[in-house]
Amino acid sequence: MLSTSHRDILHGYSVVRACLDDTSDHAVPVGVVAWDTPNEWERWRWLEQDEKVRGIDPATRRLMQITKNQIQRWANARRVPYEPAPAEPTCASFWKAVSEVLSTAVRLDPPKAMDPMDEPEAEIEWLFEAVVQPTQPRERGAQRIDSAINQALGELTDLIPSRPQVSAFGGTKEQVRRGLETGRGVLLVDGVNLAAATARKEADAFVSRFMRIRNAYGDRPVHIIVGYASSPGGLNGEAHMCEEIQEKLTDQVLEVVVEQVEFKMVAADAWAEVRGDPQTALPVTAGTEE
Secondary structure, eight states: OOOSSGGGOSEEEEEEEEESOTTSOOEEEEEEEEEETTTTEEEEEEOOTTOBOTTOOHHHHHHHHHHHHHHHHHHHHTOOTTOSSOOOTTSHHHHHHHHHHOBSSEEEOOOEEOOOOSSHHHHHHHHHHHHHOOBOOHHHHHHHHHHHHHHHHGGGGGTSOBSBEEEOGGGOEEEOSEEEEETTEEEEEEEEESSSTTHHHHHHHHHHHHHHHHHTTTTSOEEEEEEEEOOGGGTTOOHHHHHHHHHHTOSOEEETTTTHHHHHHHHHHHHHHHOOSSOOOOOBOOOOOO
């Protein structure tokens, strides 16, 4: 997937790294930049104050901010030091020039190619998580998945109740993001972040939870629709996690940003199958995802 020349990279990204030891090349990812030349956009995502990466102390964070401000000035001016010609930050040549200037405490990798981003505002977050893998507030990842699923569902969010408690194996209860129960069956819509550092653990817990739920509805069809967040180009190695979810739970496993249209179509078809007369929705209760 990588281009042999940075000038050929029309859709690309670079990794921002902070050097932790002046006497070595030990540097850890702390951010990403991405760009799309044909569609004329660039996006940045750097480590925020409430996100942690091992070894990054306050002094390093200050250097990161200084560097970020400097890059912003270069982007605004369309000029990078030592480059004879103007360069647009929507082009790989700009980031190649930046990577050659930044070679000390905060560095930038040379440009790499990637598939085009369909939703750059959302996908830059998944790229950041997959590359940097920070420790961050749990609720942030949950909110991001919620937002992506709600956007994909559109008007179906008014038809499929949010945060219901549903039956599970052994008479217990589990909470799902969205669910609907009728005499015809059960519809469950949920998601998992496979771009995160904890993706393997989250995927295992997700499968286990939904297997317990499905076992409680042996007498009725259970439609499970899973929207997952992935890293661009599968950088986080999530393909096998998707396959496991498909094998153990459901064929309806879709990338919730890239396959947004398909996700809504599948959810709409399942909703049409389970709605009954009279229709009985699962009770909605307040709470957060496990």
